[in-house]
Amino acid sequence: MKKFVSCFVLVLGSFAFVGCGAAVLPEEYVASQGHSAFRQMKRQERISTNPKHNAMVKRVAKRIADASDIELPKTEWEFVVFENDAVNAFALPGGKVGVYTGLIDLVDSDDELAAVIGHEIAHVACRHGNKRLSQGLGIALGGVLLDRSMKKKDKDDRQLARIGYGVGSQLLVALPYGRKQETEADDRGIMYAALAGYDPRAAITFWQKMKKQSKVRPPEFLSTHPATDNRIAYLESKMENAMRIYQQGKEARGESP
Numbered sequence: 001m002k003k004f005v006s007c008f009v010l011v012l013g014s015f016a017f018v019g020c021g022a023a024v025l026p027e028e029y030v031a032s033q034g035h036s037a038f039r040q041m042k043r044q045e046r047i048s049t050n051p052k053h054n055a056m057v058k059r060v061a062k063r064i065a066d067a068s069d070i071e072l073p074k075t076e077w078e079f080v081v082f083e084n085d086a087v088n089a090f091a092l093p094g095g096k097v098g099v100y101t102g103l104i105d106l107v108d109s110d111d112e113l114a115a116v117i118g119h120e121i122a123h124v125a126c127r128h129g130n131k132r133l134s135q136g137l138g139i140a141l142g143g144v145l146l147d148r149s150m151k152k153k154d155k156d157d158r159q160l161a162r163i164g165y166g167v168g169s170q171l172l173v174a175l176p177y178g179r180k181q182e183t184e185a186d187d188r189g190i191m192y193a194a195l196a197g198y199d200p201r202a203a204i205t206f207w208q209k210m211k212k213q214s215k216v217r218p219p220e221f222l223s224t225h226p227a228t229d230n231r232i233a234y235l236e237s238k239m240e241n242a243m244r245i246y247q248q249g250k251e252a253r254g255e256s257p
């Protein structure tokens with residue numbers, strides 16, 4: 001534990017002084033923050049007992065997690081359906097994924113749900129939570145670390161790590177991903193969906209529905225995500241490659257094209 005704490009402080013310290021963004025936290029630390037935030041959400045939010053919704057999410061998520069296994073071996077995946085009208089889904093480091101019933105109501109097929117879950121799993125695979133948390137903790141703890149270095153006195157490292165611990169899990173939930181991260185997750189997300197045997201074109205129909213829905217009530221999913229038209233255009237530009245993966249997978253499984 002002691003070694004972990006000093007490593008954590010060292011990493012934080014290095015980017016607090018050389019600028020945010022470049023440094024990346026130890027992955028085990030970030031995963032522990034993801035697990036902690038998810039535990040808290042499960043305590044605070046209503047978990048769905050709808051067997052159809054739960055079965056759908058588990059079925060799709062399992063196939064996509066298996067498809068991404070090369071990049072994320074040994075991940076302790078957990079997929080939970082939250083009873084909430086918000087059209088939203090999220091992924092936390094360490095493989096914790098939440099899907100809201102509002103989003104399930106909007107999707108019409110496993111293929112469309114695969115587009116969303118593929119996107120969320122891609123955030124985990126790209127370690128976006130780690131990058132987001134590095135930046136967030138740099139802002140939140142920069143002052144504490146600066147104070148510590150100026151006094152040139154050893155404060156209790158454990159106390160510092162404790163502050164970071166609570167702040168970290170909150171930041172993971174509160175901070176939005178950047179535009180570049182969203183684009184990366186879109187690209188990789190449809191590849192995962194295609195690899196898992198889901199039609200990647202469903203990502204486009206899903207986002208078209210999101211666009212329509214946003215005119216009535218802007219879904220939360222959109223507030224942290226790029227403009228829908230840009231997103232659809234980007235997905236279309238990636239579709240040829242995704243369709244090739246999808247068709248090859250079908251042929252390999254002996255399914256009709």
Ligand SMILES: [Zn+2]
Binds near residue numbers: 182185
């Ligand atoms: Zn996203």
